[in-house]
Amino acid sequence: MSAFSALESTVAMAAWKIELDDGRTYVGDESQTLLESARAAGHGLPFGCGHGACRTCGARLLSGRVAMAAGSSLTSEQAGGGFLLLCVAYPRSDLRLEVGEQMGLLPVLPWTE
Numbered sequence: 001m002s003a004f005s006a007l008e009s010t011v012a013m014a015a016w017k018i019e020l021d022d023g024r025t026y027v028g029d030e031s032q033t034l035l036e037s038a039r040a041a042g043h044g045l046p047f048g049c050g051h052g053a054c055r056t057c058g059a060r061l062l063s064g065r066v067a068m069a070a071g072s073s074l075t076s077e078q079a080g081g082g083f084l085l086l087c088v089a090y091p092r093s094d095l096r097l098e099v100g101e102q103m104g105l106l107p108v109l110p111w112t113e
């Protein structure tokens, strides 16, 4: 075991409570996207490309802090309005999210593999 992996095994990953506006909750950590941790908890949420291009996984941040991977398809106005993409967003605190009602406000973009 290297010194680095030994250090990794002794550092606890912060776990954050994720609360959806429909009442569902799950636990996320900074190593998984909000979409990955939702799916791991058995919550079905809409998604498409899985890498920030299509906006199918759009949500709005009601409270808390997230880190978004660079290069998503959100405009600066959308991001400034609290929108995020669950497939490229990582929790940095407990969160409350609005999901599922964003399609009219955050148009989905066509995408192909």
Ligand code: FES
Residues within 6 Å of the ligand: 046, 047, 048, 049, 050, 051, 052, 053, 054, 055, 056, 057, 058, 085, 086, 087, 088
């Ligand atoms: S699944 Fe396509 S942007 Fe998230």
